[in-house]
Amino acid sequence: MLITITRSGGFAGLEKTRALDTSDRADAAELEELAQRAVAPVADGYHYRITVDDEVLDLQDPCLTDDQRTLIRTVLDEGA
Incomplete structure (x- = not known):
């Protein structure tokens, strides 16, 4: 399984993308379930x-x- 996560925002507005292939990992089943x-x-x-x-x-x-x-809540209650 290939899991890719992109994080953006924060104070500096930086973006970070990382991918992890679980196929050869000892904890593959746990990561895939997560x-x-x-x-x-x-x-x-x-x-x-x-x-x-x-x-x-x-x-x-x-x-x-x-x-x-x-x-x-405000927009759904009061918006048009």
């Missing part, structure tokens, strides 16, 4: 796409910050 659980949708969880001008962010429950929850 990967499968990480990408599996949350049962009955909501997915959100927040667009601010030209920036797009895709999110899903339960992985939201308090600020994201407040923004989502």
Whole structure:
């Protein structure tokens, strides 16, 4: 299994992408199980796409910050 992760943002706005092939690793089964659980949708969880001008962010429950929850709740309750 090939697992690729890209991290971006932070103070310096740097992007870092790394890939890991699990095929020859002793911990392959554990990493593959973690990967499968990480990408599996949350049962009955909501997915959100927040667009601010030209920036797009895709999110899903339960992985939201308090600020994201407040923004989502306000826009869904009061937006047109």
